[in-house]
Every structure is written in structure tokens, then in C-alpha cells.
Amino acid sequence: GNSVTQMEGPVTLSEEAFLTINCTYTATGYPSLFWYVQYPGEGLQLLLKATKADDKGSNKGFEATYRKETTSFHLEKGSVQVSDSAVYFCALRPLGSYIPTFGRGTSLIVHP
Amino acid sequence: EAGVTQFPSHSVIEKGQTVTLRCDPISGHDNLYWYRRVMGKEIKFLLHFVKESKQDESGMPNNRFLAERTGGTYSTLKVQPAELEDSGVYFCASSQEGEKLFFGSGTQLSVL
Numbered sequence: 001g002n003s004v005t006q007m008e009g010p011v012t013l014s015e016e017a018f019l020t021i022n023c024t025y026t027a028t029g030y031p032s033l034f035w036y037v038q039y040p041g042e043g044l045q046l047l048l049k050a051t052k053a054d055d056k057g058s059n060k061g062f063e064a065t066y067r068k069e070t071t072s073f074h075l076e077k078g079s080v081q082v083s084d085s086a087v088y089f090c091a092l093r094p095l096g097s098y099i100p101t102f103g104r105g106t107s108l109i110v111h112p
Numbered sequence: 113e114a115g116v117t118q119f120p121s122h123s124v125i126e127k128g129q130t131v132t133l134r135c136d137p138i139s140g141h142d143n144l145y146w147y148r149r150v151m152g153k154e155i156k157f158l159l160h161f162v163k164e165s166k167q168d169e170s171g172m173p174n175n176r177f178l179a180e181r182t183g184g185t186y187s188t189l190k191v192q193p194a195e196l197e198d199s200g201v202y203f204c205a206s207s208q209e210g211e212k213l214f215f216g217s218g219t220q221l222s223v224l
Contacts, residue, residue, distance in 0.1 A: 004154070043116065043216045043217040043218060044155075044203070044215040045215070049212075098160060098207075099145070099168060100213065101157070102156075103154060104154045104155075105155070
């Protein structure tokens, strides 16, 4: 079946540090890949997506590249801010399906 | 434009009681999804409505859970009778064509 594996959290960083949150997936075919973010007290929001191999999704300084050969979609940001503190969820959606499969989420805490 | 609204935001009940969660999707969104996240684990799919029809209910854990979407507008998820393992955050999401999901802020259910 389809599954998403994320690195364990929490990830604790100082402001302006480099961020990587690892995500790998298992799926048949060529799923679409997503990163969602949940800020405290809010619902999940789509952060970025990629729909085919080697595509790079980007938004708000965050980037992730769809790597078919390593089945990965790692999230990166060059310089994090305190306001980036949130829970980040990696997800996949199989081709032809309306149902995303989510990982367990990775909590990010950024200190001033 | 109003987002996805869930009610209540928190619910604390005793084992054996009944609880009903409500979700109001974004107006015009035909697709409505229910997901659940147990503490620290994956966000698990429960079911998917297209308008008033259940398109996929493969994630519903057992027959103590009943979801409805009368008239294709708001949806309810009833748990009867509630068990301890039903505790978690219940998320509702809606979408127009399945590409991007809009999430509510969730209902935190605690069964004591």
C-alpha cells in the first residue's frame, strides 16, 4: 500500500539556521507529493507540491524536489524564522485518486 | 470567503457516551473528507464524500462511526458508543476538484 515516512521530531533550530525535514514514500506509479503545514491552533495548509519526477515545489522560502530514484521529497529552507514554528506533514496522492496519504508530521521549533 | 469550519473545537466525554462532530466545508466544494490523528501518529483517512454520496469509506474503523452529509452541504461524524481508543484530533477537509485540500482546525476528542 501507499505510505509516507517522516523523520522524528521535534526539530529544534535557532533562527536563520538551515532546515531539512526528510520524507520518503512508498507508492505504485507516479504519485503527486505535497508538504502541508499546521500552525498552532489552525488547520493544515498546503505549503508546496510537485506532480512529477524532478519537479521542485517552492513557497515562502521552502523547497522540495521530487526524487523518483530515492522515493524522497525532503523539505528544505535556507534560513528559518521563529514564525516557521509549526508541524509539517508530508503527503502523497496516487495518480487518479482524490485521497492523500499523510505522514505522522514533524514538529519544528525555532528559537530566537 | 469562509474556510472549513469544525464544531466543537474540543469535546471531552466518558466511555460509552455519544459524540457528534460537525464540519461545514467551503461553499461550493463537492469533496469532503474526514481524517483522524491519534497523538503523534499519522493523519489517517476515514472517508470521502462527493456531494451527499460516500465515495470511499474504507478508512472508517468500525460500525461505531457514522458519517452523513445530507443535502451535500455540511457533514456530521457520530461516534456511538465512544471508546478510549477513539481519542484524537478529527480533521475535516474540503476541495473542489481534489487537487488542493482545505482543512478545518480540527476537533480534539478526549474519551475518558
